[in-house]
Amino acid sequence: MDEGLFNYERTHTLLDGSEGGESLLKAVEAMRKAANDGHAAAANNFGTLLHHGRGVHQDLTAARAYYHQAAETGLPNARFNLGFLLVRGLGGEKDEARARTLFLLAAEDGDLDAITHLGAMMMAGAGGPQDFESALSWWARGVDLGDSRCAFNLGIAHAGGHAGDVNFVAAWYWFKQAQRFGNDGATAELDRLDMVMSEEEQAAVIACTSR
Template structure:
């Protein structure tokens, strides 16, 4: 087994058993050594530790660099993390174009967080043109993978008529209901709002 793999496994074992303190710092040190040896998952994990200040001092600039290392190695979660840093201007300049590109790459690799954010950027036109249908297709895929945010966003899109000729409250109700069933706390509020404007015909279509 390569040195990076050994160091990574040791770091993960310490991380799982750690309640903080010295064990967490030892895990961070091992994770860094694994990352510096070229281990992609370790680079992403150490980037996250730097990002959130776990076992090390918080350092957004260094976090972005380690995320970039892992993203270049093809790791989808790292692509999302790097995109998030670029979108929020953490550890460097804001770059919506790069963020959107990274989210799209990660989404194609099955990263659900990326699907959520990519849909928002496509819907609003951030980092590129507005692509309503493509945004909704990514959210649909994310919802199928169990992401309640994607289901909620589809409810918002249908209720607002985004990319459609007019709002579709019936479809919006279905998506908000699904999001609520999946644990989205904001969906209940949206269902209450819809309930006050639904026509009798729309109610029958929902019940049917």
């Protein structure tokens, strides 16, 4: 077993059942060593520790460097994490175009955080051209993977006319999906729709639920 893998596996042994203290510090040090030995997942995880200041002093610049190291290997969640810092200008300069590219690469590998954020950037035209159709397509893919945020976003898009004409029935469908996935905000949106939908739209909703 190479040293990077050994240190990475050791961190999980130390973190199991650990709530802090000496075990956490040992785990952080083992994660750092594994990351510096070139273990991609360890680099991403150590970047996360630096990002959030868990077991180490928060250092967004260093977090960005470790995320970059891991992202260069193609690790989807590292690509998302690096994109997250880039799109907000944390730990260095803001770069929406690069963030959007990273989100796209991670989304293509099924990373749900990336899918959610990529759709939002496409919808807003951030980091590249505005592309409603692609945004909706990515969010629909996220729903297929069980993501409540994507279902909620589709509801917002249809209710606000960002998917073409305002379509309260389609919005209701997506908010209902989000609610089924456990999205707390979806219930309030469903209540709002109930107050503004026409009788015909209400009937269409009832028809959908009876199928």
